[in-house]
Amino acid sequence: MSPRSASVNEELRRRSQARLLEATVELVGERGYEATTLGDIADRAGAARGLVSYYFPGKRQLFQTAVHRLMHTELARALEREPVPEGEGSGRELLARAIDAILGLARDRPRLMRTHMAGILAAEGFIQCAEQQRLAGLLREVVVRYGSEDPDEDYRLLRALLMGAVVAVLLPGAPMAPGRLRAELFHRYGLDWELGDPPGEEPPGGQI
Template sequence: MPRSVTANQELREKSRERILSSALEVFAEKGYEAASISDVTERAGVSRGLVTYYFTSKERLAAELLDRWLDGIAAILDLPGTADERLAGIIDGALMAAATTLPVQRLAISLMMQPATHPVFAQVEADKTVRLSQVEDAIRAIFAERGAADPAVEEMLLRATLEGVTVKMTIYPGTFPVESIRRRLHRGYNLPDPATPLPISSPPVTRLRAE
């Protein structure tokens, strides 16, 4: 019996997701430049033709992964509560995302910074400009509610801080004291101390060393 349209669609979506998951694994292990489409097809267990059907190039695979990464950032638009509660949610959400999705974070940072792949990131960012502007405006509105003199500067400083923390976490995942940094950020913004720690590994404050 022929498969239904719905069943075919589900199979296609599963294949596409398997390819993306495999691409992320390969890029994380080998680095974007060293990885090849053949590596991705082998990891995914699919034909090269199927990969190129969904993604015409390695750049398109990277662009899709970056697109999803940016969508994850945009999730802050759905945070409820007071300005202080939303700010605390942004801090905690960014730290959780960094700690639980390190391969994606490493890939995003790599593609943003390398001259050969920065245009890929720039194009994805341009395609998401409306959504990203909404994120920026949402953060600026939080700081405006809190009485900041320059909400735009505060938004940029917060994002730079959290992105810097993410970079350090990708380099030093085994020695970065996430919880201590989290509580310091809360105090720096005059937020109440978190009632419970984040459900992620967090070593004590010592020194940042690669493992």
């Protein structure tokens, strides 16, 4: 049997990592972060326990990478959905979709996103990874399409506003409704309520 080519090996590595990341998202969503072990993740992914440590230096890095991958794929799916308007309207529609995609994760996967935000705010802080860079690239492209004259600064502002909105949705004991936060963000960027994936015909209180 001839040895596998470098491209085949790379594809196998990519698939192994994807299974581990998907298993991490599933298990933490089901059980919580503390109740999920690296062995559990390896078992769910059908991988050897040592493979987890080979790809990721620790549980926190694995988890943040897994959530960033989820955010990246959900955002990409929303941005690529047809139809996308042409011309000036495309940037506004894409920004609306980006806001809705991130708020949708906070609404639909509260345990996962609450754990993610708690980890970022903890001592370990924000962990850079390839999936985070892909997510950042998509958000930066959105602000470029929106018409930003300073994409780097406007990307950082959008990221901060989205993170703040996610925290507000998930705040224990005092959560805010995603629709109200959506209305505030849409007002901030001058977006019409019907853009993206509106949760209702009108914003809370009628007008943005």
